[in-house]
Amino acid sequence: MSLVDSLKDIHLSILPQDPVKIDTFVFRLHYFWTVSFILVFSVLLSLSQYAGDPIDCIHDHNIPDDTFDRFCWVEGTWTRKLGFDAIGGQMDKAFLRKDLNFVRCFDESTNSDGKPHEDCWQHQYYQWVALVLVLQAGCFYFPRYLWQIWEQGKIQSLVSGLDRTSLIKGLQSKNELQKGEIKDKIQLMIQYWREAKGTNNLWAIKFYICELLCVLNVVAQFYFTNFFLNGQFAQVARQGLNLDENDSILPILAECRLTTYGSGGQPQLTSGLCVLPLNIVNQKFYSLYWYWLSALLVVSILALTLRILQITSHDMKKFVIVYFYRIKEFNDVILKRSNHGDWFLLIRLMDNMNDVVSSLFLDELEKIKPFEAYRADE
Secondary structure, three states, X not given: OOHHHHHHXXXXXXXXXXXOOOOOHHHHHHHHHHHHHHHHHHHXXXXXXXXXXXXXXXXXXXXXXXXXXXXXXXXXXXXXXXXXOOOOOOXXXXXXXXXXXXXXXXXXXXXXXXOOOOOXXXXXXXXXXXXXXXXXXXXXXXXXXXXHHHHOOHHHHHHOOOOHHHXXXXXXXXXXXXXXXXXXXXXXXXXXXXXXXXXXXXXXXXXXXXXXXXXXXXXXXXXXXXXXXXXXXXXXXXXXXXXXXXXXXXXXXXXXXXXXXXXXXXXXXXXXXXXXXHHHHHHHHHHHHHHHHHHHHHHHHHHHHHHHHHHHOHHHHHHHHHHOOOOOOOOOXXXXXXXXXXXXXXXXXXXXXXXXHHHHXXXXXXXXXXXXXXXXXX
16 A cells, blocks of 8 residues: 555545535635645654654764754754845845855854854754644634534434435436435425524524634634744745745754763863754745635635625525526525525535535425415515
8 A cells, every 4th residue: 555545544534525515615625625734744744753864963073973863853953044134134145155154053163152143043843843733733623523513413414315426417307306215305304494494593603603713713823833933934935935045944954052061071062064854844834834824814704704795685695596506596585584594504405415406495495384475475
């Protein structure tokens, strides 16, 4: 079995795709696609970190290489900040040349106390990236987990037997659905609708809360990731995937200093250059992650705005039925006489039907007595 097959099996075991849709496409962007994106990089980093060599340092003192590597991995490494001149704002020549001055933060002749230069910063985050990504994935999945508890299997129980794939194949007209188990199942759904009409508001509000949590979580992820990267999250994204500036924020080459003590008790300072191959992956991930979060935030806010319009506007409900569910002819008295909870249940049911079944369901829904009375009043 290949690595790709193994990752696919792990992915499906963690995030199985439900045959019944109980939420929206934008909601799935959060708990399925975003979580999948994060976990893939987390697995890649974990494999490199625990099965490979996450750091490799060179130095010129009599210290075992493994000891020096472990120390630098735990205590962190150093680079100069971004390579910009603090006064003129110009790129430092040493930075552009990519010579050793770019990573030299300790000067043995002037900094015998072991303190780094003022324009240097320490990198200690990289050993935590894989774990932090798992925690972030959990934050994206939490609204889904909450909705599964609150939803209580309502949609599953109602559409059980209306398998979307089997309905699409060979069923192209309403006449084919006017008999057999499909007809009986639709009648049961109509009966439930009639009995539960007007009682679905709280159920729908719980989903709205989950949608709001998704938006708030994306905003929180921006702030948290920026804090995790020492305030440089946006800088990573702006510099792109390949530009040199990332080498300062997420360095591949950095400096490390270890202080040891001889037999006389005098400190001995050992400086070394360290290669951090994991930051090759980190650079690409955090660049993509910033743009993904930005797009996800925009889409989520638009979806939330559309949700508010659906709750408050009859015309918006009709627009959704016509253009999203492609049902051109139906009596919109159903929409006029349904509150937002009934509307939310209706579209969740229709998400699990093809166009033919959805149209038949609306036709049958119009025939129940409350709606017949409404048509007479109109």
